[in-house]
Amino acid sequence: MVENNRWGxxxxxxxxxxxxxxxxxxxxxxxxxSTHPSGTFLRGVMPLLPGPNALENYKTVIVEGRxxxxxxxxxxxLWNSFVMAMxxxxxxxxxxxxxxxAIVYFRFPFRIFFFWVIFLTLMLPVEVxxxxxxxxVADLGMLNSFAGLSIPLIAxxxxxxxxxxxxxxxxEELMEAARVDGAGPMKFFKDILMPLSITNIxxxxxxxxxxxxxxxxxxxxxxxxxxxxxxxxxxQRMVTGGDSEPLWHLVMATVVLAALPPIxxxxxxxxxxxxxxxxxxx
Amino acid sequence: xxxxxxxxxxxxxxxALLAPQVIITLIFFIWPASQALYQSVLRQDIFGLRTExxxxxxxxxxxxxxxxLNSLNVTFWFSVGTTxxxxxxxxxxxxxxxxxxxxxxxYTTFLVWPYAVAPAIAGVLWWFIFNPSIxxxxxxxxxxxxxxxxxxxxTDAMILIIVAAAWKQISYNFLFFLAGLQSIPQxxxxxxxxDGASRMKRFWTIVFPLLSPITFFLMVVNVVYAMxxxxxxxxxxxxxxxxxxxxxxxxxxxxxxxxxxxxGSSAAQSVILMAIVVILTVIQFRxxxxxxxx
Numbered sequence: 001m002v003e004n005n006r007w008g009x010x011x012x013x014x015x016x017x018x019x020x021x022x023x024x025x026x027x028x029x030x031x032x033x034s035t036h037p038s039g040t041f042l043r044g045v046m047p048l049l050p051g052p053n054a055l056e057n058y059k060t061v062i063v064e065g066r067x068x069x070x071x072x073x074x075x076x077x078l079w080n081s082f083v084m085a086m087x088x089x090x091x092x093x094x095x096x097x098x099x100x101x102a103i104v105y106f107r108f109p110f111r112i113f114f115f116w117v118i119f120l121t122l123m124l125p126v127e128v129x130x131x132x133x134x135x136x137v138a139d140l141g142m143l144n145s146f147a148g149l150s151i152p153l154i155a156x157x158x159x160x161x162x163x164x165x166x167x168x169x170x171x172e173e174l175m176e177a178a179r180v181d182g183a184g185p186m187k188f189f190k191d192i193l194m195p196l197s198i199t200n201i202x203x204x205x206x207x208x209x210x211x212x213x214x215x216x217x218x219x220x221x222x223x224x225x226x227x228x229x230x231x232x233x234x235x236q237r238m239v240t241g242g243d244s245e246p247l248w249h250l251v252m253a254t255v256v257l258a259a260l261p262p263i264x265x266x267x268x269x270x271x272x273x274x275x276x277x278x279x280x281x282x
Numbered sequence: 283x284x285x286x287x288x289x290x291x292x293x294x295x296x297x298a299l300l301a302p303q304v305i306i307t308l309i310f311f312i313w314p315a316s317q318a319l320y321q322s323v324l325r326q327d328i329f330g331l332r333t334e335x336x337x338x339x340x341x342x343x344x345x346x347x348x349x350x351l352n353s354l355n356v357t358f359w360f361s362v363g364t365t366x367x368x369x370x371x372x373x374x375x376x377x378x379x380x381x382x383x384x385x386x387x388x389y390t391t392f393l394v395w396p397y398a399v400a401p402a403i404a405g406v407l408w409w410f411i412f413n414p415s416i417x418x419x420x421x422x423x424x425x426x427x428x429x430x431x432x433x434x435x436x437t438d439a440m441i442l443i444i445v446a447a448a449w450k451q452i453s454y455n456f457l458f459f460l461a462g463l464q465s466i467p468q469x470x471x472x473x474x475x476x477d478g479a480s481r482m483k484r485f486w487t488i489v490f491p492l493l494s495p496i497t498f499f500l501m502v503v504n505v506v507y508a509m510x511x512x513x514x515x516x517x518x519x520x521x522x523x524x525x526x527x528x529x530x531x532x533x534x535x536x537x538x539x540x541x542x543x544x545x546g547s548s549a550a551q552s553v554i555l556m557a558i559v560v561i562l563t564v565i566q567f568r569x570x571x572x573x574x575x576x
Binding site for chain 2: 005008009012013015016019020023024025026027029030033041044045046048094095096098099101102103104105106107108111114117118120121122124125127128129130131132133134135136137140151152154155160172175179184185186188210213214215216217220221232233235236239245248251252255258259262263265266267270273274277278
């Protein structure tokens with residue numbers, strides 16, 4: 001900044017520390033709650049210091065679940081979430097790389113038509129056309145399957161859009177050189193274009209993984225078999241168990257486990273995440 | 283539309299490359315979207331035995347339905363509240379972090395991670411904090427003489443979902459504001475400082491106007507977020523209640539379609555929502571194009 005204002009900087013630090021505290025508070029509360037025995041929550045206000053039951057609570061949710069209430073162990077749900085998130089991520093990246101390559105590096109009839117068919121999907125989130133999409137998936141017999149969980153969510157053009165923008169900035173000389181050397185289009189794609197795009201692919205990977213992991217409405221609708229529950233939707237099944245208060249210590253242990261993987265992905269890949277985010281949206 | 287100056291000779295290859303995406307788009311996107319359009323002009327009897335064509339009747343009914351109008355109203359206040367809260371807090375954080383030199387990256391790390399939390403989980407977290415019997419917030423509010431109960435008070439329920447939805451969105455807005463602040467040339471601010479403009483004056487007359495394209499972009503993105511991505515926040519917490527107070531449009535489409543099995547009405551609501559997203563997206567794209575010309 002322009003002048004060195006010590007009091008101003010101090011004030012800024014205070015505001016930021018308070019802000020960070022408020023931002024962190026909900027997750028702190030969840031972690032604390034997940035370490036208490038169930039009795040704590042019958043006795044009035046929730047505690048703000050850790051309790052003794054952490055290991056037991058986490059063991060309960062991961063291994064046993066609450067089979068009587070219809071919630072399977074979390075272990076399986078975490079695995080399902082992981083498979084779904086990876087399937088969505090890899091699926092989106094591969095179809096987007098291929099179609100962006102076709103659109104940028106070829107000239108062929110109906111190119112612009114296909115371009116618009118794909119780009120229409122930028123507009124409508126699955127929440128808006130939820131019922132007909134559900135019917136299509138049901139008609140195809142894809143309820144309760146990983147294909148049903150992931151494929152309908154792959155149909156979105158954000159990644160195609162980003163790769164198209166990026167391919168447009170790749171110098172033409174590279175392709176000319178490849179052609180002079182007698183390389184076909186697929187060889188050029190594999191040996192030159194892919195290595196150049198690796199940072200973009202990694203950045204998008206972070207964002208797509210988080211998107212896939214955090215899906216809620218879609219798995220809620222198409223999975224009726226607990227075998228295929230994902231963890232984010234599984235939480236809802238734990239919370240709405242009749243009129244009684246939820247078992248908060250177990251719910252919060254589940255919340256922590258459900259939120260942790262995407263948070264770790266962001267923290268470890270922050271630079272890539274920011275790059276991917278600002279580029280997809282602008 | 284642009285291509286490269288030189289292209290590969292075509293043939294079947296480009297079609298093969300496009301095929302996976304186009305096929306998935308047709309089956310899981312174009313087909314259901316057109317189904318929604320088609321169903322929006324039909325009405326089924328309660329057993330699903332007879333279907334008749336009713337034209338725009340479903341839409342006319344919706345616009346005369348007090349529950350739908352209420353849902354529109356609720357969605358409006360929810361979007362305004364979420365957008366305003368998350369953007370103003372994010373801007374404050376971004377301005378403060380932008381002053382920092384050494385600690386900038388550490389603060390950023392602490393502020394970006396809520397992006398990774400699913401809306402449904404954000405909802406459950408705040409629901410727990412605001413739980414009338416054991417939550418910490420009602421306990422503190424009681425100290426100020428306020429009796430919090432989002433199960434009976436419409437206002438409390440609305441505040442709850444706005445806080446949960448906005449909390450998650452702060453990190454997103456923060457990153458964009460910070461990027462915007464960092465692209466403002468220092469020389470402009472220094473010149474104003476030499477002319478004797480105070481810090482506040484410099485912010486409101488130089489920095490804030492230069493941020494306005496980003497602010498506008500974020501406004502559109504946040505409204506889209508509040509309207510469409512917050513299903514989880516509502517479904518995992520208030521379920522639209524109490525007394526329809528938090529029944530936003532996306533949640534109502536789901537309720538009317540899957541719970542009340544009113545297909546025609548649900549489809550008509552979907553179509554109205556599609557129109558809203560398309561308008562917002564077009565606005566966003568026009569804005570992007572203008573940015574490119576800068």
